[in-house]
Amino acid sequence: NPQTITITSDAYLGSPQAVEVRCKIADTTLQIMPTMFDFGEVRVAATAPSIPITLTNPASSAGAAMITAFDLRLHKNGLTLTKPAVPFSIAAGTVANASLSVSTTEDTDLTGEYLDITVDGSTLSFPVTGKVVHPHAYVTPTNMLDLGTACVGTQISGDVVMTNDGTATLFVMPPVMTPSFVAAAPATPGPLPPGMSRTATVTPAMSAMGPIEGTLSWTEDTPMTHEVGVKLDYVATGTALSPRGLDFGIVPVDDDPLTEYTQHLTLQNCDQAPTSIKIESLKTKAGTLGAWHLVPNVGYTKQLGAKETQAVQVTFDPPARGKYEADMTVQTSSGKQVVHLIGDATGRDFDNTSFYACACNGPGAPSRGWPIVLAVAIVIVRRRRPGPSSPR
DSSP states (O other): OOEEEEEOOOOSSSOSEEEEEOOOOOSOOOEEEOSSEEEEEEETTSOOOEEEEEEEEOTTSSSOEEEEEEEESSOOTTEEEEOOOSSEEEOTTEEEEEEEEEOOSSOEEOTTEEEEEEETTEEEEEEEEEEEEOOOEEEESSSEEEEEEEETTOOOOEEEEEEEOSSSOEEEOOOEEOTTSOOOSOSSOEEEOTTOEEEEEEEESSOOSEEEEEEEEEEBSSSOEEEEEEEEEEESSSEEEEOSEEEEEEEOTTSOHHHHSEEEEEEEEOSSSOEEEEEEEEEEEESOGGGEEEESOTTOEEEEOTTOEEEEEEEEOOSSSEEEEEEEEEEETTEEEEEEEEEEEOOOOOOSSOSOOOOOOOOOOOBTTBBOOEEEEEEEESSOOOOOOOOO
16 A cells, blocks of 8 residues: 655755655564664774664464565675574564674664565565664864964954764764853754864954963764864064965865865955055965966955955865865065865765755953954855955
């Protein structure tokens, strides 16, 4: 008796979905528990889980139940079925026992597996589901978020991105800053599915001339703690450039780079008098130079008025797998300033759908006797994508 259920949602992708439902009535009174064998998500090296199986022939049954087949359909790696030798019978009012376990020595996906039991000539099929997974995540940038320089009174931002590149769903805590700063973010932890990323946007709420330094600490439900230094220098004169480096992390080859792998640099004239800027050069240190695209391009010159800003768009479009590094040099009134560009291309494509998203903002607070704080906001993004660094 096949039926179809249609599920519609307001999801960005994947709606509607159709689910086919089928039912088969077997001519037997044998009771088998459970009726679904779901191991859930088990991490590699954890204690191997086991599901007990009971086959009960009720006392009200007309006679013994004959089991002529009792086996896994696909015999997926890691699964072990412990059972009586077939054929065997179960008398009325008695119980037979078996068990199903999964090894946690390596990654395993049990999707599509079934436990088939033939009772009195009728075959009963029970789905076996679950995964053995390994947890792993990395942050971008790895060690230091160098926000470069900013004119006093200008708000800028920079991102630290945590990406789940393992197979386990991680439980991520909100990031915290050193005591000199304030971390304004969702107060509750949240799940981070495989292939997804979460972004902490670091923003100075107020400014005073001089350097600021701190450390962002970020944890998930593994022994790993990710620590990223954050620094920024507020200047009153000259030309400010932020950030001092752009890290694109790991991106897939041949994906659409125009929307997914573009970041921005900001130049600003901190003086009242006009000043000129020039994008002087772009030189590769690893990989092909063609992986990097600038807008405006090398050779661009502009006269910036008082407090005027100029954005530079940098797109990472790797033609092949590998590591890419380049240095972009900008000539300013403060001298030549170099921005380091880095990215890795692996060919892996991440999930196109969002798990969830939240809009998270919070107020700053004074620190170290000066009105300087960093606010941290968290969002879930549909791909790992370092965000821009720009005036707000």
